[in-house]
Amino acid sequence: MSTGAPPPGRSQGEPPARADVLVLGGGPAGASAAIALRRRGISALVVERAEGPGVGIGEHLAPPTLPLLARLGVLDGVLAGGHRRSAGVRSAWGEPALRDRDYIFCAEGEGFHLNRAAFDGMLLDVAEAAGARVIRGGDPPPLVRRGPSGWLARIGGDELRFSAVVDATGRAASFARAQGARRRAWDRLVGVSAFLAPRDAVELEDALWVEAVEGGWLYSAPLAGDRLVVTLFADTDALAAGGAAALAGALLAQSTHTAARVAPFSPAGEWHVRPACSEASDPIAGPGWLAVGDAATARDPLSSSGIAHALEDALDAASAIEAHLGGDLQSFSRYAEARRRAFDDYLSTRTRTYRMEPRFPGSPFWRRRWWASPEEAPVLLDPRARLRLAPRGLQRARSASPELPAGVEVEALCSAAERGAPAHAIVAAYRAAHPAGASDRAVIVAVQALLARGIFEAIG
Template sequence: MNSGGSSGCERSRRFDVLVAGAGPAGCAAALPLVRAGASVVLVSPRTSPDWRVGESLAPTARPLLERLGVLNGLTGDGHAPCYGNQAAWGQDALTAADHGLGPYGEGWHLDRTRFDAALVEATLAGGALWHAGHVRDARRHRSRWQIATGEGDVLEAGHLVDATGRAARLARRVGAGRTRSDRLIAVAALLGPPKQAACPDRTSLVQATRWGWWYTASLPGGERVLMAMTDADLLAGVRLLDRDVWWAQAQRAGHIRERIAGREQPSRRLRVFAAGSACATPAAGRGWVAVGDAATATDPLAARGIVTALATGLVGARAILAAEGGDTDAMAAYARRMTAVHAEYLETRAAQYRREQRWDTPFWDRRH
């Protein structure tokens, strides 16, 4: 596996593997591939949002990060510990799940921008190349792919990795379907530090409401993420896109109100993004795999987004290497595995939602 690309993207347009997207899933796929001797290019815009939701990293990520060789760097990179999760779910009182009782110890509240940048840095240091832009089209020509970018460049690769997130742009471009289970929407904001210094809590919090649920967690710099979750068709009725109404609703949720006490209402526009469950059908085919949210996108309630991104990236890379080694079933086996993983997740998700039986409202009726 070596078709060039080691001297820089400006001088080579031929690669063994093209990875569309440079988040955790894309980097987790690229790192083992370059270590196996493949020429790999990451195609992703250089600009990124000023902050990203997805700041809690479960302890189960530890062995994955260790396998990628980035665990030691994470522990000293300014992230804060997360000791567990609390929830007012199915009852008014809080219940807690303590990470310290598990086999991997505490998790993290991430500086997500720094975390993603560290993964990219490790991937490029390992030998991958970067192409600033986005994939516009991909067509199979004999045994290789010809990829057109939105910036007018044409690249060539033997294998493709779709790490474009929930949009699954590359998988859909090469013929995969997208099966959605719901239309969950998140309405989120970043709250500034409290007016008076206080010892930060180091647990995440979920609180159910009549129209959905709230989530909040502290961040390493003293800020706090706050998200309201409901279905897309219910947004207008609850008026969650109105910043004043969104803030008033947060104040009505007692445990959430306690966590955000002393912080001011966000001044910036609320961020709205899809958070529903979906999967690629299939998640792999001849010469391509989907990883992360492009393969299996999960409800934030499951708190497994980054862990799934890392795990599917690693497994997707293994499938590519197996296929390159002559395993004609490698891609189909990966697709079957992703189908099974998503089906298991949907069963767990249904059980989680059934635990909340206090309201007979559209949001909950759909999940019971």
């Protein structure tokens, strides 16, 4: 197999050169996939579109991630990378007081607050040192499917043939979408982040802090140079109400501990907004391609597992690709199924964690997270309640899809309520028009979710 060096020029009509795997994306998932592939003797070409890393919402590396870094062969690079070490987590979750979870009790040792630019750059450097070819700042090349032989692409004037493509393009999942994959979101979580500099000398403890408030939750962690990264998590409707700075101010005003922690720091010069919802691609893999990291399944930062799941995907993807190149036609399907099972387990854990916070029963943010999926929500709707579509409800309805059971067509449901009718009549009208779609219960849950969002309104 090739070492990843650029192929020599070829005369017209000569077959394209072989480069086993094209990796689209050079973040932790893509770079780690390239490293794992090269460890198995498989050539890889990485196209990293961004000129530099984006703003990471989560910068924390929990101790259970360290064995994965060791398996990948990059743990020494992290230990020598100048990242700020973390002794544990302090959280006000389920009660007002901050409670400590000290990493001294973790078998893997301490955690780290990462400098993401340095971490991501280190992984790409390791991939190159292992023999992968890395193109930084390049646009993803157009790809043409060539039957069982793989994919063709023209890169840097050379026509290359790839046996597999790895989509590591993050939440955009651009290659998977181009192959027909759809993204399903389970919520509308968004993170609003700022990097704060101290006004004067400040003694900043090494712990990660998490604090639940009525409108969402807050995350803060120290970085090198006594800077503090703070991220405030809420749903997109709260962000839309007043913008990033207003949302940050509102959540900080609801907090006790985080507000005190940021007080010695200068005000944020800029708030960075990033999606943070739980979402997954369907499918995760297909003929000649598979997705890794956030392009496969993206997780709530509360799990502190984003980097760990990117590394796990990368290691498992390399194994699946090796089997695929050896003639195993089912290896990609097994890889995708394992990702789906892991994501289902994550959703259950996510629900249990959010249910541990009972202090805000009237908060839409918390109510939306008390079930692993909309299908599990209890039926509380009075079937006799007269409802109708609220003014401008249809325009706002599309963003409500993550809160609706799968299979419910939100625009059609809005049409059924446009003139106003009892809830049971709206459900019956929708089901009559879509007899093979979602169940009665799913439609009822969808109606009550739209009512809670103000997309439907009660009428006398």
